[in-house]
Amino acid sequence: xxxxxxxxAILLFGIIITLPSIxxxxxxxxxxxxxxxxxxxxxxxxxxxxxxxxxxxxxxxLNDWFNDNYAPRDLFIKLQTQIDYTLFSSxxxxxxxxxxxxxYRSTLDTQKIVNERVTDDEFTELLTKFDNLSKALSAKxxxxxxxxxxxxxxxxxEHLPSSVPNLPVNSRYKKLQKWLAxxxxxxxxxxxxxxxxxxxxxxxxxxxxxxxxxxxxxxxxEALTNKLWQNQEGSLENIWTDTLSIRTADLxxxxxxxxxxxxxxxxxxxxxxxxxxxxxxxxxxxxxKPWEYIYDGTNExxxxxxxxxxxSDSFYDAxxxxxxxxxxxxxxxxxxxxxxxxxxxxxxxxxxxxxIIEFIEVYIARLAQNGFGDEPTHTTN
Amino acid sequence: xxxSSNFFIFAFLPLFLLLLFLTPARxxxxxxxxxxxxxxxxxxxxxxSILLFSIVINHFLxxxxxxxxxxxxxxxxxxxxxxxxxxxxxxxxxxQEFSAAIARLGLSTENSxxxxxxxxxxxxxxxxxxxxxxxxxxxxxxPAKSLTSFGMYLANFPQLIAGPIVRYSDIQDSIEKRxxxxxxxxxxxxRFSIGLGKKILIADSMGSLADQxxxxxxxxxxxxxxxxxxxxxxxxxxxxxxxYSDMAIGLGKMMGFNFPENFxxxxxxxxxxxxWRRWHMTLSNWFRDYLYIPLGGNRKGRYRTxxxxxxxxxxxxxxxxxxxxxxxxxxxxxxxxxxxxxFLNKWNLKPTGLLGQVYALLFVMIGWVFFxxxxxxxxxxxxxxxxxLGQGVNEFFSIQYYLTNDKLLTLILAVVIAVAxxxxxxxxxxxxPKIYFALVVLALxxxxxxxxxxxxxxxxxx
Numbered sequence: 001x002x003x004x005x006x007x008x009a010i011l012l013f014g015i016i017i018t019l020p021s022i023x024x025x026x027x028x029x030x031x032x033x034x035x036x037x038x039x040x041x042x043x044x045x046x047x048x049x050x051x052x053x054x055x056x057x058x059x060x061x062l063n064d065w066f067n068d069n070y071a072p073r074d075l076f077i078k079l080q081t082q083i084d085y086t087l088f089s090s091x092x093x094x095x096x097x098x099x100x101x102x103x104y105r106s107t108l109d110t111q112k113i114v115n116e117r118v119t120d121d122e123f124t125e126l127l128t129k130f131d132n133l134s135k136a137l138s139a140k141x142x143x144x145x146x147x148x149x150x151x152x153x154x155x156x157x158e159h160l161p162s163s164v165p166n167l168p169v170n171s172r173y174k175k176l177q178k179w180l181a182x183x184x185x186x187x188x189x190x191x192x193x194x195x196x197x198x199x200x201x202x203x204x205x206x207x208x209x210x211x212x213x214x215x216x217x218x219x220x221x222e223a224l225t226n227k228l229w230q231n232q233e234g235s236l237e238n239i240w241t242d243t244l245s246i247r248t249a250d251l252x253x254x255x256x257x258x259x260x261x262x263x264x265x266x267x268x269x270x271x272x273x274x275x276x277x278x279x280x281x282x283x284x285x286x287x288x289k290p291w292e293y294i295y296d297g298t299n300e301x302x303x304x305x306x307x308x309x310x311x312s313d314s315f316y317d318a319x320x321x322x323x324x325x326x327x328x329x330x331x332x333x334x335x336x337x338x339x340x341x342x343x344x345x346x347x348x349x350x351x352x353x354x355x356i357i358e359f360i361e362v363y364i365a366r367l368a369q370n371g372f373g374d375e376p377t378h379t380t381n
Numbered sequence: 382x383x384x385s386s387n388f389f390i391f392a393f394l395p396l397f398l399l400l401l402f403l404t405p406a407r408x409x410x411x412x413x414x415x416x417x418x419x420x421x422x423x424x425x426x427x428x429x430s431i432l433l434f435s436i437v438i439n440h441f442l443x444x445x446x447x448x449x450x451x452x453x454x455x456x457x458x459x460x461x462x463x464x465x466x467x468x469x470x471x472x473x474x475x476x477q478e479f480s481a482a483i484a485r486l487g488l489s490t491e492n493s494x495x496x497x498x499x500x501x502x503x504x505x506x507x508x509x510x511x512x513x514x515x516x517x518x519x520x521x522x523x524p525a526k527s528l529t530s531f532g533m534y535l536a537n538f539p540q541l542i543a544g545p546i547v548r549y550s551d552i553q554d555s556i557e558k559r560x561x562x563x564x565x566x567x568x569x570x571x572r573f574s575i576g577l578g579k580k581i582l583i584a585d586s587m588g589s590l591a592d593q594x595x596x597x598x599x600x601x602x603x604x605x606x607x608x609x610x611x612x613x614x615x616x617x618x619x620x621x622x623x624x625y626s627d628m629a630i631g632l633g634k635m636m637g638f639n640f641p642e643n644f645x646x647x648x649x650x651x652x653x654x655x656x657w658r659r660w661h662m663t664l665s666n667w668f669r670d671y672l673y674i675p676l677g678g679n680r681k682g683r684y685r686t687x688x689x690x691x692x693x694x695x696x697x698x699x700x701x702x703x704x705x706x707x708x709x710x711x712x713x714x715x716x717x718x719x720x721x722x723x724f725l726n727k728w729n730l731k732p733t734g735l736l737g738q739v740y741a742l743l744f745v746m747i748g749w750v751f752f753x754x755x756x757x758x759x760x761x762x763x764x765x766x767x768x769x770l771g772q773g774v775n776e777f778f779s780i781q782y783y784l785t786n787d788k789l790l791t792l793i794l795a796v797v798i799a800v801a802x803x804x805x806x807x808x809x810x811x812x813x814p815k816i817y818f819a820l821v822v823l824a825l826x827x828x829x830x831x832x833x834x835x836x837x838x839x840x841x842x843x
Contacts, residue, residue, distance in 0.1 A: 006567045009816045013570045016823055020391040036837040055419070056426030063388045067834040070387060076831030083828070088786040093837070113777050117598075163785050165777040258837055 023071035030075035035257045040068040078260050085261055090163070093258040100265055101152075101159035101207045102255040108153060108164050111362035115172050118368045123172060126368040127179055133341065133372070134185045137355060143231060145187035147224065147358040148176055149212075149315050152205040154361065155195045172368075173361035187231055189223055202246070207267045209253025214272040215246050217318020224319075225327050228305055228354060239304055242323060245273040272322060279326035287332075290339040290347055295331040303329050306353025311336060311344045316358050328354075336363055340373025382423045383542075384628045385580050387830050393420070398635065402561070410533040410556070413636060417538035421501070424542070428500040431465065432536055439510040440531040443524040446517040458514040466507040473497050474703035502542040504700055506535055508667055513549045515671060522550050530556050539632035543625040545643035546663040552638050559637035569634030571819045576627025578822035581829050583798075584621035586791045587613040590783055595753060599762050602773040605780055607766035611746050614753050616795040619648065622661070648745070648799045651737030653717040656745060664700070668693050683726060690722065691715040701752070706760055710751040717744055738800075 023030070044061035084090050095103040134144045150173055153160055180188040195204050195216065204216040222240040229239035251269030259265055281297035297303035303326065310316065310333045325331050334344060336359050348355065382389050397416045404412045422429040442458040445451070473495045516522040525531035534556060540547050594602070594610030626643035633640040647659035657665045673693045679686040691712065698711015724730040732740050747764065754760035765771040784792070
């Protein structure tokens, strides 16, 4: 090879290996930063490294900082994702279904598998615990609602790519749902059946987000509210009077941020247009643990349902945005992420009349394998 | 620090090359030595003192051995080096086994495990040091002229952590004076980029496939998945290891050194004997010259030859790691080599042609099962699954799940590159524009590396 071509190759090599550091030094921004929902690693305390002579620790920290902060990082990530998406229709963070329906790999490849690896003995024990819980609460005139919610892949299997794991049709979720339906002492709505019917009228999950959309949350909240009312009053009357009005807006959901293409995946999302009067109830967002907030509906004339404790996940947030909580005298809410069932039971107020436990289907493994948490030392406070 | 990290490629390497080329020729060894010690300390912290001790003591012993050719001094040097290696690498393993044996007798030991941190690359630099002492004793090399020169040789960062095992005789002519030419630099860039591509684009991809399959519970490991897993691992270990060797050789060339080749398309071998002439060549040559031949090689009769083969491969297995799986892997290869020798001696039979290639590859893959497994139990159950004797049923994960389009393409490419009879990728000449292909590979690697550090947090708070 001629010398000039050699020189050119050396120059190109030099550019490739120096460009990231130089552009980091001058803080050049190649692209809009990626959303990663975490704090990036900060620059290490140089003096501390030198003082303690911990060059390996210092290097580890420096390496982590560099990996998180070198200037072309986000552009390179987008390019890498774009190449995988364009050439192979694949991503190591999400499964890409037809029409760009996205599904978290961590959910399908790991959590749902863990769910199915729950042994029969563990599962039976879980059912016994639910049964015992409902009996214990019933003895105190407290009604229990258990609402397991199926995920997007269960409701929309037709949009899954062929590369997803084989999950059994009669999954742990389905078995739990069947058991709940057979137990009159527990209030329950078959969410899979409900969503399957609703999806004939409208899309029930976002394509680019993990969650169901707000109109679906609205409809489910309506059904649950009416069911609780009917159960409370022993009648067939409905309590929910608000009507659903849907608006659309461009949406690039949480799952889209796991597929950071040069042009982020987006969809026309369905949202609820608020056409009801806001509640006159009061929210306390700094209550004692384990509660995330306490809602007091004393001043709200629509509050006809009893004092309620809610253990739920982010799917319940769609209920809140639908005006669900205005129907209750009070709500103590905590999340499945931070609390367990026994903690909720141990800390629920004396006047509690309803306990709602809502969780997504992959939570079953945690319940079956870790139980309901530490046994309560007292039942009320 | 590893070559395949963003920090090395974008910060350490450019800074080092800049300093190296700005340094006057007579001080370049000092620059390389300092950079190598920083490189080592960045990965091993204060264990760099072991490396420094090894440099100082072996430099001193080398000079003395060249002067006095003393067997006692040589024995002391070898025992000292092996003692350090033995303590750091094997003491924990042997102590654990000893404790277990004691426990089986109903006695108990207070500390059933020793917390000894293994200095990175100790197996490599110990073997280099031993060869240096022996060669000085035999008078086949002259000792290094200065502590800096010897330190630069022993700690030379491109080959310090994963080889190739460079003997002093390989590079002694270029230690004090070596040109750094544009041609050599270009070849170095080519080898480094290709090596990085082998590691990041092929080995890591195959590695994730192998890791997933090897971590499956026994009840879900079907025969087809077990085969896919071991094929993926077979490709991973070759492209990972040979990729590192390519990077080391490339970096060496950028500094003006010609390090020995370490791989020569080993999966093209038609026998296990040939495999060991193509796989990790610097290690097998080391064992041949410093263990097999001193034990008598094949000059002391048939049975002694077989014993020597077993002994060499027992130590070869142990060198790779302190675990029964590595020992069994070594002995398995020793057995195959002995059988090949037996068939050749007795019936003049040796594997050839396509059949030989299939045989060699099959048994190499069986050997890799031991090498990859965490325990003997896992090895045996994995082998059972491979040969249809396991209980695994295809419950969740099918071949289709693992072999996505990108993985399938990578696997096919890897097989082609590993076994196709074209001029091997480790060619040292770049008399055509393939350097530009290597630069495209390097660009792809930089993009792929970024993908590896994309680590968003799922924020649905369930």
